[in-house]
Amino acid sequence: MKAYQPLIEKYSRQATYYDRRWNLRWGEATLRAAVAAVPWNELDRVLDVGCGTG
Structure with missing residues (x-):
């Protein structure tokens, strides 16, 4: 098992x-x-780019 595998599983x-x-x-x-x-x-606007979990 790779050292980072528990983190992947948690997320x-x-x-x-x-x-x-x-x-x-x-x-x-x-x-x-x-x-x-x-x-x-x-006149301001908001552009939400690449935010959130996908």
Whole structure:
């Protein structure tokens, strides 16, 4: 067994529920904090590229 195999197995088990669990606990709060931290104007846009678990 490779030294990193336990890590692969751990993340593989978590992948099935990670997004749902994260969003329930921190999703909305994280989004609100990020939006509040930026000095937006009416022409600003957000491009979400390569974020999330896939």
